[in-house]
Amino acid sequence: MSDAFEIVELSPHVRAAIGANGASNAAFIQTADGVIVVDSLSSIAAASALRDEVLDSGQSVIAVVLTHHHADHWAGLDVWGDVPVLAHTNAVKILQAVSVEYGVRTGEVLPFPALLRLWVGRAAADLLGVDSTNGIVTRLKSLAAREPVRLPAVRPIDPGTLLADGPVRVRIESLGEGHGDDDLVVSVSDVGQDVLILGDQAFFDRVPVVGGPYLDAWIDLLDGITASGSAAILLPGHGRPGRSTAPRRQAAYLRAIRDQSASVLPDDWDDERSRNWHDVNRALLRAYKQEESRTVDESRAETTE
Ligand SMILES: [Zn+2]
Numbered sequence: 001m002s003d004a005f006e007i008v009e010l011s012p013h014v015r016a017a018i019g020a021n022g023a024s025n026a027a028f029i030q031t032a033d034g035v036i037v038v039d040s041l042s043s044i045a046a047a048s049a050l051r052d053e054v055l056d057s058g059q060s061v062i063a064v065v066l067t068h069h070h071a072d073h074w075a076g077l078d079v080w081g082d083v084p085v086l087a088h089t090n091a092v093k094i095l096q097a098v099s100v101e102y103g104v105r106t107g108e109v110l111p112f113p114a115l116l117r118l119w120v121g122r123a124a125a126d127l128l129g130v131d132s133t134n135g136i137v138t139r140l141k142s143l144a145a146r147e148p149v150r151l152p153a154v155r156p157i158d159p160g161t162l163l164a165d166g167p168v169r170v171r172i173e174s175l176g177e178g179h180g181d182d183d184l185v186v187s188v189s190d191v192g193q194d195v196l197i198l199g200d201q202a203f204f205d206r207v208p209v210v211g212g213p214y215l216d217a218w219i220d221l222l223d224g225i226t227a228s229g230s231a232a233i234l235l236p237g238h239g240r241p242g243r244s245t246a247p248r249r250q251a252a253y254l255r256a257i258r259d260q261s262a263s264v265l266p267d268d269w270d271d272e273r274s275r276n277w278h279d280v281n282r283a284l285l286r287a288y289k290q291e292e293s294r295t296v297d298e299s300r301a302e303t304t305e
Pocket of ligand 1: 001024070072073237238
């Protein structure tokens with residue numbers, strides 16, 4: 001048994017690996033045609049332990065679906081060999097853009113700046129920088145030193161696609177922009193219990209990563225899940241599974257960020273600008289840096305008195 005995840009049964013044919021300490025989750029769906037894997041954990045070591053624990057000999061994996069382009073959800077992809085990897089068209093485009101920008105072809109090891117960009121997204125990668133002493137950057141450096149993370153070959157799949165039919169139906173869906181603009185949701189109709197695999201649209205028991213420009217849409221999307229009153233079990237991208245009321249806390253957190261950030265935004269910003277979360281993040285960072293240098297100046301003044 002690995003201490004990187006815990007296996008939880010969500011329905012008769014769906015099992016989830018819940019990442020330890022809020023790390024990314026993965027899911028396994030047993031269909032009539034074979035196993036569909038959703039996401040592949042944050043390292044090859046964790047993913048191969050998961051494969052050995054979950055797959056019986058004779059079971060074959062027919063597809064891996066990526067919920068979005070962030071590498072903390074697919075750094076362990078190599079363990080599935082030549083199985084087709086499917087993702088949102090926009091996720092495929094992001095991976096292609098990284099390929100061009102960093103001159104790395106599919107199957108090649110990602111240089112560290114490219115890995116950071118794919119792990120946390122462009123906005124956060126720009127904000128942190130590769131030399132940051134932030135924990136996420138140092139942990140990622142030690143992972144990259146332990147095992148190579150390669151640029152995966154990924155094919156686009158359209159929302160609405162029925163990936164498996166029969167007693168266990170698997171449909172690819174999109175709930176629209178929220179966490180990003182490349183998030184897929186996997187909807188499973190299983191015998192007696194439906195499951196909705198939400199990827200990073202949902203963070204339960206953990207603070208969500210907020211960096212994209214779609215904060216309003218994200219709040220609406222989460223409210224919509226709760227309002228639907230769906231009986232499905234929800235699997236978030238990070239944290240433990242929940243029911244339809246589980247997104248409430250995340251929506252409240254996002255609302256608080258949106259409302260409180262308004263107090264540091266420049267007066268001349270109109271509503272539209274205030275809704276562009278990339279711009280808001282920059283304004284928050286500027287306000288933070290001003291506050292930081294003011295505090296440093298004050299403490300200098302105190303020590304010279
Ligand atoms: Zn994630």
